[in-house]
Amino acid sequence: MSEITMKLKEISESLNDEAIAFAQKLIQTPSISGNERDVADLLIAEMEKLGYDQVFRDDMGNVVGIVEGSKEGPTIMYNSHLDHVSPGDANNWEGYNPYGGEIDICAVDDQDGNSDQAECIHGRAASDVKGGEAAQVYAGAVLLKLKEEGYDFKGNYMFTGVVQEEPAEMVGMVHLIDQTFKEKGLTYDAMVSSEATSLKLYCGHRGRVEMLATVYGRTSHGSAPWLGINAIYKSMPLIAKIKDELYPSLPEDEHLGQASLSLNIIECSPGALSIVPDKCMLSIDRRTIPGESAETALKEIEGLIEEIAAEDDEFKADVKVKSAVETSYMGREYEVDKEMYPWKISENHPFLQAAASALEELGEPVKYGYWDFGTDASKTAGIDKKPTIGYSPMQEQYAHTPYDKVRTDFLKRAMVGNAAIYLKVVEAGEEAFEELEW
Incomplete structure (x- = not known):
């Protein structure tokens, strides 16, 4: 294991408790589509506390935080959405408060869907996508501490939290990329989605x-x-x-x-x-x-x-x-067609292979998969043709159910995994950012 990989693991372990507590706060903050202001405020405050180099909210209500490397290089967007679906009838939650964020040991699936026991955080959006969101925000914190300790890395780690993903029109993501980025002179070279993957690398969806x-x-x-x-x-x-x-x-x-x-x-x-x-x-x-x-x-x-x-x-x-x-909590209104684009990235694409190499160096098993549902990657990969993958601690089978939960051990592994993926892909060379083809 390389020196920087060992340092990543050491830093991540020091932040585990904070990351779990932040995931609880996110779950305890209702943010049904169109009403994401409170969770956006929470994310902004957390990234400012952690010391992100740039933190801002756009006029749609999307949230952006950037960790700047010490050298020029590509910008990797780590993306989550701010909204979630209704918790439904609270009586179906088997003793858990949908917005409680309780932690306990419970029956859960492992990475391959087999029965297991693990510590979990319960509540609406734990698996879609607040568990993954916390892991992405705190991966940025890992990189910040790495920088504080004198390690140089290039590029920009960009966290984006977008509004109104659940209605499935990509309205928040489209506004962020096509309007906000242009207005602020920002670009991105690739995207990592926090949608549920059970720590696998996901490569596309219909x-x-x-x-x-x-x-x-x-x-x-x-x-x-x-x-x-x-x-x-x-x-x-x-x-x-x-x-x-x-x-x-x-x-x-x-x-x-x-x-x-x-x-x-x-x-x-x-x-x-x-x-x-x-x-x-x-x-x-x-x-x-x-x-x-x-x-x-x-x-x-x-x-x-x-x-x-x-x-x-x-x-x-x-x-x-x-x-x-669709009208955002900031009052921005769009009329949009209900269409999302199919996409996939080859398992041989250099960006994906760099991400896999990063996980291997951590000692993580590398497995690939594809989503059944659609995501905002329809914009980044389906329209913009940018290299895009999914990597997340959350598990698809719990999304939108009254059994919504995220494993804390998976969240810890995803936090260091996200940071390791970033460091590996920004060093992978120009071929890692070639336009997608299928």
């Missing part, structure tokens, strides 16, 4: 497109349905084609799995018992793989609509990508 197909009819009185055209009935052939023809034909990626499609909401209008509906709206969740896009997904549904219309003169329908208006 994209997501939310579509709305509307089938049209004509109203009549419910007592005389023959005078109208029932939009619900007219939607049935489209539903059947989506389920029986389109879904089974979707392509598959060797790493990310099969593209998928799910019809999740059906609504009708006017929606009164005595009126034959003249609109039936189908909300479709489409998961895409590299090579697919919102445009290709729309064309698939449009093709089915054309097939049915060719056989039924009364059939009329259209489809579009859904949109939403």
